[in-house]
Amino acid sequence: MTPVLTFMVYRLALHPTNFQIIRDELKSIPNTQDSQELQKLSHLNAFIHEVMRVHPPILDGLQRNTPSEGVIISEQYIPGNVTCLAPFHTIARRECQTHYLISRFKLKNGFTVESCFEDAEEFIPERWTTAPHLTKDKSAHMPFSLGPYGCVGKNLALVFLRLTTAFLVHNYDIGFAPGEMKSTIIDESNNTVTNNPGPLKLIFKKRRHQTEFGDGVDVNDGHGLC
Ligand code: HEM
Incomplete structure (x- = not known):
């Protein structure tokens, strides 16, 4: 808090x-x-x-372990017993490079993830109200x-x-x-x-x-x- x-x-x-x-x-x-x-x-x-x-x-989100048989997320196979996290700070930013990223967002260009927010580095409260086009995927805010x-x-x-x-x-x-x-x-x-x-x-x-x-x-x- x-x-x-x-x-x-x-x-x-x-x-x-x-x-x-x-x-x-x-x-x-x-x-x-x-x-x-x-x-x-x-x-x-x-x-x-x-x-x-x-x-x-x-900043990083909390960790989760994959089940022993592994798991497929967004067409990406993650082997079993792997510790993963969905880094909140990174997801909130434009493009990023990361090796173990668990998310529903499509992986592009290797490990680059598409932005969920326009002008993601900018502080724009209106993206939640009068300018919704600045938020491409609300669910990325968690x-x-x-x-x-x-x-x-x-x-x-x-x-x-x-x-x-x-x-x-x-x-x-x-x-x-x-x-x-x-x-x-x-x-x-x-x-x-x-x-x-x-x-x-x-x-x-x-x-x-x-x-x-x-x-x-x-x-x-x-x-x-x-
Ligand atoms: C801005 C304030 C807060 C933030 C950003 C926050 C964020 C979080 C996050 C990210 C988790 C981890 C969930 C996960 O493992 O996926 C968590 C867990 C938890 N939080 Fe908060 N929290 C806040 C305030 C509070 C308050 C005020 C309470 C209690 C009155 C609280 C009680 C808990 C409890 C009990 C868990 C563990 C839930 C579980 O493992 O089942 N949190 N919180």
Whole structure:
């Protein structure tokens, strides 16, 4: 959960237009901490999915062993007792070279796999909403994995991500701290099964909300920066 939240605030700071769209969406619901209302906000949900596509919380996926008699996947025979994985990070990118790739996608040019996303390196939440042509195969997005061993906490995790993102966007302005390179979070990230982000320095500034009388009130106590 922590890596997703870290990349989430990073992307909120990096994409102010997206930040503003989410903030505007939040104005359309009476209670920004109502998880059922948040589920209906298209850009908020697209943003969360795009964060997990570009920064998969588990980079390589988890391993599976083939049955002893072997298995055929996408016309490709995989011998028995072979440990395989479907690397989430690689699948989310354009073309890739990999030796043991288990997927439903057709293998082309040896071990090169066709892209599932247009402009796969770009952060474009609209690929999940108004620009579906940028997503060629939705099922390639599987940060919680699939099947009987997929994540049982998926729905709870999504509720938590929506609530936290909505709370931050509604109550804070988020920006990069002076001197923040904006790239160390990725350049110094580590693959420790989970996607461990590198350092990131942000400034969270509390917003003043307008009351019905027109005067601003702090949503929290404190000095404004944290
Ligand atoms: C963003 C947050 C999360 C992500 C990205 C995530 C992702 C995953 C992934 C990829 C798996 C492996 C599935 C497989 O082996 O194919 C998994 C398994 C699991 N997750 Fe999550 N998870 C998240 C949050 C949670 C939460 C909040 C809970 C519990 C409240 C949870 C409980 C579990 C459990 C129990 C398994 C093992 C399922 C099994 O082996 O039967 N996860 N998760």
